[in-house]
Amino acid sequence: MSADHVRTDSASLQMYGTDGSKRGRPADVVVLPDGSDQVAGVVRLCAQHRIPLVPRGAGTGYTGGAVPVNGGVVLSLERMNRILEIDEDNLVAIVEPNVITGDLQAAVERIGLFYPPDPASLKQSAIGGNVAECAGGPRAFKYGTTKQYVLGLEAVLPTGEIVETGGKVVKNVVGYDLTHVLVGSEGTLAIITKIVLRLVPKPPVQSTLRATFRTVSEAANAVTGIIRERVVPAAIELIDRDSLDAVARHLGVRSLAPDGTGALLLLEVDGLAEAVREEADRVERACRRAGATEVLRARDESEREELWRMRRELSPSLKTITPIKFNHDVVVPKGRIPQLFELVDHIKADYRLRIPCFGHAGDGNIHVNIMVDDVEEEIRRAHEAERVLFEGVVALEGSISGEHGIGFAKSTFLTIELSADEIALMKRVKQAFDPQGILNPGKIFPQ
């Protein structure tokens, strides 16, 4: 490693000290290794001197997973960004961690294959970060999240050894499944340096529908109806009225849906043409039966793009409400979505907050966006509301995070969902990987 591989200028230390949450603290030094041997070298040096070490992909996380909260070395994997192999016969891709997820998708789709996980950040986020956080996205309902696609890893342990887990085969039951201990471990157990991913054939045809409803409850009934029709759409996105209003304001139009719309579903089915037609019919039938006020079906790719545009504009449009957003990716069993919205309505009233919601209704994974101005008293109310939200979600047999992870931003809420015994066990697992506690300290567990 040369001087090019190390950065100590204050702009870099700032930039590598934060993530998509815009919170953090500056790194003490940033290193940019070229390969796993160099990663191991950095790790051994940090281990010897007990220096905190924080692995970092593209830095698009929302919970501070890549942020050096205790200072130390930020190890950016950005130079390790090659697609090493796309093995068409074995339906496998082997990649370095900082391949951008969208670039990998484009590369495999060019030869008729498909890597399904599609977090909203896919044009910016690195596949290594997707693995470390177990990223989801709209398609997870049909296709599963990142963990369903990781067959094997190369990783550097915080004690300096390079290990390989799993491999090129889908079936492998030799020893413990270390691959799936590392997926979603938020960079606290090992540094991922190579990833073996399972691919599937690209579905040749999509059909996209948009259905509007008077209430969230009717939209949720439509989702149940679709499942009772035994259809698994590739996406079922739910958007509530406050979110729709924000997008309309952002795009400068009066309205995006019929008057009186309380919720909108964006639905997509995919597969072979014949099956897609049949499934789209069933979806439409289920929506109408649940009381849809309007069902549109895209007739071509440009109409499909137009329907998806609203979904893509959601995140930026929330800025028209307030400058600060506490974005929570809670999840409940999908039959309980109406109860989740009732809970949010209570919180809105009790804490006088605007809380637009949208998300992946098929998974019960709803993004609850607590919007606040930069006013201390309002931020305090938002934090009280967060705790009520999380306690309510766990009471509904849900989880406080379906996609974003815990990082440092949610670590104080961990005890709402996990028992003391469960947390103690996880800490013993952490100890098994990282006896000195140098790797990504201050994450997941309350400090």
Add this chain to the structure above:
Amino acid sequence: MSADHVRTDSASLQMYGTDGSKRGRPADVVVLPDGSDQVAGVVRLCAQHRIPLVPRGAGTGYTGGAVPVNGGVVLSLERMNRILEIDEDNLVAIVEPNVITGDLQAAVERIGLFYPPDPASLKQSAIGGNVAECAGGPRAFKYGTTKQYVLGLEAVLPTGEIVETGGKVVKNVVGYDLTHVLVGSEGTLAIITKIVLRLVPKPPVQSTLRATFRTVSEAANAVTGIIRERVVPAAIELIDRDSLDAVARHLGVRSLAPDGTGALLLLEVDGLAEAVREEADRVERACRRAGATEVLRARDESEREELWRMRRELSPSLKTITPIKFNHDVVVPKGRIPQLFELVDHIKADYRLRIPCFGHAGDGNIHVNIMVDDVEEEIRRAHEAERVLFEGVVALEGSISGEHGIGFAKSTFLTIELSADEIALMKRVKQAFDPQGILNPGKIFPQ
């Protein structure tokens, strides 16, 4: 717990001391708890007195996972055999560990749902054992193995605490994924007392095909051709000539396939009727292009049953060759199946052994059956052949076990596949769960 819950008669001690491999040693005592609290009570007693404790499902394993090799208490979960809930709206089933896998499948299929994993033992094996071993089966190529369906667990740690992992939601990234540490851990980390399973809609239509080829290589080319046609069949079973001959002998018929058949593929596609017809056409086309000598397609359910009959008769028919079978479930990347068969041909010649092979070609998961008479010299040759097989499989980027696990039967071969650093890490994980080493000792790791 009453006297009914404890067995010490010698017939029981014998019976609970072995498994599907017919190897083992008698238990010292057998306990049969009624629920997780009783399980925790037994665990605490064993922990206090440092008594080895071996959890046991239906005892159908092939590698001795449920066998008390160091003696001690066998904890049979057979009384915990209820389906607690089938939640149709959330596509989830909650079960106790000793529900028979086939019974669960029948129960969910009655309401149009589907639990895909289908190990050959499904009419005898318990779902808890399937989870502990991460069972596979023919449908794994399309649907994945058991781990893809486990959303959450209740388990008793070897230190006596009852923990819950995951839950009713598909997306959950809160803390480490302990669920998938336990899946496939062969009863060495915790005792599974409750399982939350993901269900999918039952595919309404199946189409089953049988294609014969002159050589294994041609059959393997057909599999590659099917994948290049972007079809993922629910099953691609490959049966070699020696296995076909054994089935014919077992059924008392001259032959089951055209003269000169070196390999047979049994294929099934499933889904909506329209898509199934299209996919079956593509499969047939790929088989003919690879040189199939004959392609049959089942016209109705009875013809479908007839085609599958040959597959089901495989295991019993091997007994017509020799009384003893060392059944190895090796796996290679599927593009390397021809190289695996070349390896087996060399082993047959070098060690003068009969080795019929069949298995799940879509996954590259081939059952290599080393057949021997009960003659010491022949058994010795077979054990030498095993090592050559495993070394060859790992050299082909494969794995020594795709379905059956390591247990005690394969633990001496673990170092062929895993590095010393990887094994040391797994032992530290074991230590994190089981500091006293009382739970299922003598498994996975070489003693």
